[in-house]
Amino acid sequence: MGALNTANTHTAPDSPQATAVRYLTEHGYEQTTTSSLADAIGMSRSTFFRRFGSKEDVVFADHDFALSQLQEQLDASDLSASATIAQGTLEVSRVLTRDPVTARMRSQLLRSTPLLRERELVITHRYERMFQRYLARVAAPGTPDWGSIAVAAAVVAVHNAALRRWMKFGDNHAFEELERELTDLIGRFAPWFGGERGASRVVVAAFDVGASPDDVLGRISEQLR
Template identity: 30%
Template sequence: MADPPTLRERTRRAVRAEITETALRLFAENGFEATTVDQIAAASGISRRSFFHYFGNKEDLVLGDTEALGEAVRTALETRPPEEPAWPAIRAALLTLQSADLPAEPLAVARMCHDAPSLRARHLEKHLRWQSLLAPDIHRRLGLPPSATPDPRARAFVAAALACLDAAVDAWCESDGASDPLELFDNAVAALRA
């Protein structure tokens, strides 16, 4: 059992949550691209320097900790049964994202990512990092010969799975949250595998 968070950590989380709430309100009022870090800091009652103590950039306010999310997906993938084929394994691992602690309501995050070019770019960077994280396990699941670096087929597999995830999220966003994102993902994967 993990130790409870310290007072300092609880305070840090509370300040991050307050800054995030303020930023999301400003994004809703002015748009993501039009809202500056200086505006977020001023509305939060902190300095620009303090903002960067809590967040690397304003994209992190929306996307959350993409490194931690990627590690969680990798851990979920690596803990799947070793004999499980690659598609069911990566699908199950990506399901961990449904319980991810996003800073905002998932549909609002999806809309912002869809509409803001800088968020789209950050999202693509995340995918490239996740390819490196997930490709080694997929390499093994594809039955490829052992190698110091993952075979391009393993990287392409992960890229395709992430593209299916993006297509599903975009379609879910376009349906205003009415469609089942898991069904949309499964349909996208089925189209690739046909």
């Protein structure tokens, strides 16, 4: 799977959502009415409600799309757990950063608006539950129930850390590192989620009942060569 390239994944700068996020950032979330926001993006109030639902929903429209795409990937994937998780999470990153300017404005808006931060926590839990259901489905027999819960939470935490690096430093390599980090994370929970134990060998050695310990060790050593 190729590394994510955010440099060439911009949406149109005048898309309705981008315009809405910019307007909310510049004028304040609490101070903006739905009617003024609809006017700013060139929609009637009724069209705005049909398309986005509310001014809160327009801020998180990318997340709604990313969650929908992620669910489809998790349902359809026949790859290993680590590859499926990495692929799905990188696609979420691609959606959320495809318009870097809007992504950063949305982050600024969330930091300054407690109501939106609460909604962000709800969405974070949606990602966790989605990963948890997938991991529980593919888990090996005997995997403890908390295994899928813990790994799902870790996946979201690792992704959010990479996203913060990208937001803060503009580091496109953050997502290349994310792929490696997620693969390593899932691998550390082998064999619960499709990992493989280290190779092992069974050695069968025949020896006389009266053989000395040195003779036994010698026969075993021969088989291991």
